[in-house]
Amino acid sequence: MTGNRELQLSQRKATTVRYLAILLLMTLSSAHVLSEDASWNQWRGPSRDGFWPGMLPEDLSRLELAWEKRLGPSYSGPVTDGKTIFTSETVDKTFERITALDLATGEVRWTRQWEGAITVPGYAMANGSWIKSTPVLAEGSLVILGMRDEVVCLEPDTGGIRWKADLAERFNARRPPFGGVCSPLIDGGSVYVMAGGATVKLSLADGSTLWKTLDDEGDEDDALGCPVIETITGTRQLVVPTRTRLCGVDLVDGSLLWSVRIEAYRNMNILTPTVIGDRIYTAARGGRSQCFEISKRGDDYVATESWNQNTQAYMSSPVTDGETIFVHNSNERLTALDADDGKVLWTGKPLGKYLSFVRNDRVLLALNSEGELMSVEPSRDSLNIWAKRKVADDSWAHLGVFDGGILVRDLNALKVYRYDSP
Numbered sequence: 001m002t003g004n005r006e007l008q009l010s011q012r013k014a015t016t017v018r019y020l021a022i023l024l025l026m027t028l029s030s031a032h033v034l035s036e037d038a039s040w041n042q043w044r045g046p047s048r049d050g051f052w053p054g055m056l057p058e059d060l061s062r063l064e065l066a067w068e069k070r071l072g073p074s075y076s077g078p079v080t081d082g083k084t085i086f087t088s089e090t091v092d093k094t095f096e097r098i099t100a101l102d103l104a105t106g107e108v109r110w111t112r113q114w115e116g117a118i119t120v121p122g123y124a125m126a127n128g129s130w131i132k133s134t135p136v137l138a139e140g141s142l143v144i145l146g147m148r149d150e151v152v153c154l155e156p157d158t159g160g161i162r163w164k165a166d167l168a169e170r171f172n173a174r175r176p177p178f179g180g181v182c183s184p185l186i187d188g189g190s191v192y193v194m195a196g197g198a199t200v201k202l203s204l205a206d207g208s209t210l211w212k213t214l215d216d217e218g219d220e221d222d223a224l225g226c227p228v229i230e231t232i233t234g235t236r237q238l239v240v241p242t243r244t245r246l247c248g249v250d251l252v253d254g255s256l257l258w259s260v261r262i263e264a265y266r267n268m269n270i271l272t273p274t275v276i277g278d279r280i281y282t283a284a285r286g287g288r289s290q291c292f293e294i295s296k297r298g299d300d301y302v303a304t305e306s307w308n309q310n311t312q313a314y315m316s317s318p319v320t321d322g323e324t325i326f327v328h329n330s331n332e333r334l335t336a337l338d339a340d341d342g343k344v345l346w347t348g349k350p351l352g353k354y355l356s357f358v359r360n361d362r363v364l365l366a367l368n369s370e371g372e373l374m375s376v377e378p379s380r381d382s383l384n385i386w387a388k389r390k391v392a393d394d395s396w397a398h399l400g401v402f403d404g405g406i407l408v409r410d411l412n413a414l415k416v417y418r419y420d421s422p
Contacts, residue, residue: 039081040400040407042136043183044272048228050319050357052401058363058375060389062419066405067106069414071099073130076144077183077356077398078407078414079137084109084156085407086142087414090130093117096146098135100159103402106416110159116146118179127396128411132179134398138186141204147179149195153207163207167196171212176222183226187251192238194223199240201254211254217243220267230275232294233301239275243267246282248294248301258294258301263287272317274325276339279306281320283313285330289342307342311335319357319364324380326364328355334366334376334383348383356398358406367391367399371410391417 044050057063072089079086085101097113120129135144141162142154149168154161168175173196184193190210191202198215202208215221225241229251232239237257238249244267248257262269265286274281283289289311292303316328324345325337332350337343352368359365363386364376371392377384392410400407405418 039079039137040402041079041081041138042185043077043134043226044317044398045358045401048185048226048272049274050317050359052358052360054360054401054403056358056360056363056365056375056401057406057419058386060373060375060387063373063389063391063406063417064419066416066418068416069099069101069106069108071412071414072097073128073411074409075128075130075132075396075411076409077134078400078409079135080400080402080407081137081156082402085414085416086135086137086156087409088131088133088135088144090117090147093119093129096131096152098142098144098152098154098159100156101414103416112154112159112161114146114150114152114161114164116148116150118147118175120179121177124178129179132181134183136184136186136191139189139204141186143184143186143191143204145180145182145184145193145195148175149173149180151184151191151193151195151202151207153191153204165202165207167193167198167200170209171196171198171215173197173221178222178224182223185227185229187229192227192229194225194227194240194242197221199223199227199238199242199249199254201251213249213254213256214240214242214245214247220244224268224270226272228273228275232275232278232280233296239273239280241269241271241273241282243269245269246273246280246292246303248303258303260290260292260303260305262290270315271313274318274320276320276322276325279339281318281325281339283311283318283327285312285314287312289313289327289337291339291342309337309342309344311337311342311344314354316355316357319359321359321361321378324378326357326359326378328357328366336380336383338380345380346382354396356395358399358401365399365401365406367395367408369394369396371395371408373399373406373408391415 096116133145264284318327394411397409
């Protein structure tokens, strides 16, 4: 009898442990689940990290082209609220234009344009002089950064321009030779953007300057990356990749909380920071993969390098599930790194010059610059590409998604693909 009771107790304990484990996994998973009306509304999606809380296609043969709209050239990713798609283009090498299209039909709802083009230097001509910033759709506003470092805020329903802020002129800064590339973000009635030779907080209401910081980059003050807002060590802050540093910035007053030096070829620090709890991962061509732990000693923040290794990235911002970091190398290969120690878990074959990533808990979608879409198993064991599908001809713009479909911004077209949920 005693043996039976001990066996029953052991079984009950095991059941309890399994139940608690399931609850923990559900809690951890729900930390990344957004509201039911989540939309692909900004650079790299609703949380700016490439994560989509809904379904994604694993079998790409199920994709069907719903409609296609020819447009001028752009590297801006399309954004949508689930009803309307907003996309940008450069027109006649003179104007920048935003077009709003019905997601279901492709019908043009409105267009708005302004003068804003530049010509990039000859060595950068391969990637064009067309607009590159992805707009942000939030808090009833649509905001984009133009190539001349001019921020434009529009009314999403009508396309009316609410305000424009020429930050190069406002701060007496040079026009960025590569053009304005930072994708702005909106948070709490404010716009955060790296432009005008600095990192700037603007009023969403009228475009006035609330603060300006990190304006000490010298001759290389033109941003090549995009910031994120994350809670680190209990403090919500702006994480900023300047040309030479990775920085934490106070959201209220713009003060510098911490910074670390990032080595990169020609100071091309490009990746959007990957935040994993209190750690931040980044990598650069000509530098290294680095992971930094942010902590506090009293009132001071301390950034300590947790690990570094030789993997170099270039322009493709990685994605992570918290345990594994999937990064596209400067040698065009997809690599999986252990998030805890940076160990290389596997490295695949070359997949293209650039990859934009979207993931959920089941699949990793990767769109390369040649227009090939891949569904990849998010595995720690090996690179397993489930399917491939040609969806574009020239696709440096970031892949977008919506419930039941994907958005592909070809260099000269917007394409909407749909698929049936399983």
